[in-house]
Amino acid sequence: MVEYETLKLIWWVLIGVLLIGFVITDGFDIGTANLLPVIGKTNNDRRIMINAIAPHWDGNQVWLITAGGALFAAWPMVYATAFSGFYWAMILTLFALLIRPMALDYRAKIDNPRWRSACDWGLFTSGAVPSLIFGVAFGNLFQGFGFEFDELMRSHFSDSFFDLLNPFGLLCGVISLTMISMQGASWQALRSGAPVQERAAKMARLLAVVTIITFAIAGVWVAGMPGFEITSAIDPNAAATPLSKTVTVVESGRWISNYSEYPWTLIAPVLGFSGSVGVLLLATTRFHVLTFISSSLAQAGIIMTAGFSLFPFVMPSSSMPSASLTVWDAVSSHLTLGIMTIIAFIFVPLVLAYTSWCFYKMWGRVHGEDIAKNTHAY
Template identity: 45%
Template sequence: MLDFLFDYAALRVIWWVLLGVLLIGFAVTDGFDMGVGALLPFVAGTDTERRVAINTVGPVWEGNQVWFILGGGAIFAAWPALYALSFSGFYLAMFLVLASLILRPVAFKYRSKRPEARWRRNWDMALVVGGAVPALIFGVAVGNTLQGVPFHFTDDLRPIYEGTLLGLLNPLALYCGLASLAMIAMHGAAWLALKAEGPVAERASRLGARLALATAALFAGGGLLVALGLFGGYEVVGTQALDGPSNPLLKAVATAPRAWLGNYGAHPWLVVVPALGIAGALLAALGFRARREGATFLASALGIAGIVATVGVSMFPVILPSSTSPAQSLTVFDASSSESTLRTMLIATVIFLPIVLAYTSWVYTVLWGKVGEDEITGSGSTAY
């Protein structure tokens, strides 16, 4: 069994799964932080209500953002070619994401330093930007990935990216961005319904039910677009050495309409993954209406897991297709680090990831409880 787990091909698949886990962890944890920020003008009318919403995420947002760093680090260490192409090709988009995320800690720290309404409104808008823009851009990135990214390799494996920022903002990618924004906003509403009290929670529940339905509809609509072949698709043709060298020039990939549905035809049980995305969002909508806060948040998280996992399951083994040179697309089996690197990283992950999860669980347990106006306005309050 251990020999199998440490086989090169198996290590590549394991790290593909772990990358998916890290991305889902980021979307579920930091997702509700961003969702709360994006919803701030819609769920809070007064300064006190806005402080209630902000303080539901204030104590935990920094820890949640670690998942983003872990995901980027995993791509850098386990999939260097993917890191080089995605972070350089999407450089301007990533710059917008990072600039937006940088606004969040500054806004958290500075909005309550002065009492002027204009000062606080400006920092509140920074929180909105810091929540909505990353959610939108991440979805746009996924939409472009599904369509293929314009890149190729030279004979010495030097990657060349040929796209532009405006090229990323195409209709199909913007559709995915809108779906991502709806999903993250739904999750933020579920968190506010769970953690806030009073008018903020009530407004979040009403808005969250609509956002959950929108998420389900947009995700299902995306599946229809894939079925119609509008997103295209890429598939490995012939055979590929699963334990061969990490060289994207040693295999063949062809474009094919509806190729992203191929894995579901070969393994029908995989349909449970997108079904979970739709079912989670619909159950969240029911939970919002029934005021079942805990069940609603869990359903929202399951929906996010299903939606994010659907992208990986649909594309496997391709992880970054090339629209200009399909044969040079990156796959799970030709874009990874060396066998020894993957093995060493896996051992470190097995040791340290449970510690991170245990500490995170302890933090949430200690900080559990609802946030109401009394905690914000009470004497000696240290709220944001």
């Protein structure tokens, strides 16, 4: 069987891949919802936008469900600690996501402008709320959460939901909202016809500028903020024993130290910036496929930047640093990870192949004439 240390690294990578897959695919669904009141000037425009994501949105959401399941199976302590400590944030996100299928499915059932407007604002809420909360959560990882473990390894939180809404957390929320909206705008420029296509292309350029600026500000901020560092020997092949290590708080520079120790990790922020620049340069040209690819690379780069910066920490603790959960000590057993790895290497390629086939079969641009003929579509 593969070494325990290697399996831990494999699952750190796989969970990252699932999060990136979610942001790239469901990101254009959520981004479209965020932009619905901005780009969709008329009911026909909004129907074009909705039908551009209609064939894929439910399948794309599976990436988030799979990531949650993988988190539960591979990092049960992280899952339990996060979900118990931030129950209200999770519930708010869940209820926001639940609005989307109802708003999509029932929007066209009643021919009433007020009803359609209510569904459209419901879709906007279903996109904006998760976008913000995901970013705020990632921002707070760099600052640490206020939790600790007792002698029975039960977690106790001192932070509340409103403690998450600090300046750096909100900045990361803005980055998340902007980059996901950029993904939605790039998708609409690729899949929608006029006049939505032109508006989406211009919006993608604007969002790319905001993403570049806020991502750069966050990078400078992270470089100067306190970070966490493991200062005792830790056995990467040991079982889940988070309290067996010593963690100290370093005044500054910790969250960028991995880039000097492992220079190849610089590919992440480079992708984040270059992908956004690609959107800025390509969005208003005819190269809409390249624009969407650039936006997708930006999503992947920004997520990887967060992961590489935090490594090996998964969920740091600000109130009890030695209780911080890491890649090495917050995982399932060797046997569990081994079985999960076999399953993942069989089914992840199948899921990717099936998803690619679905996109291939349902490809095409949504035009206003087609929407006008079919009054019973979304």
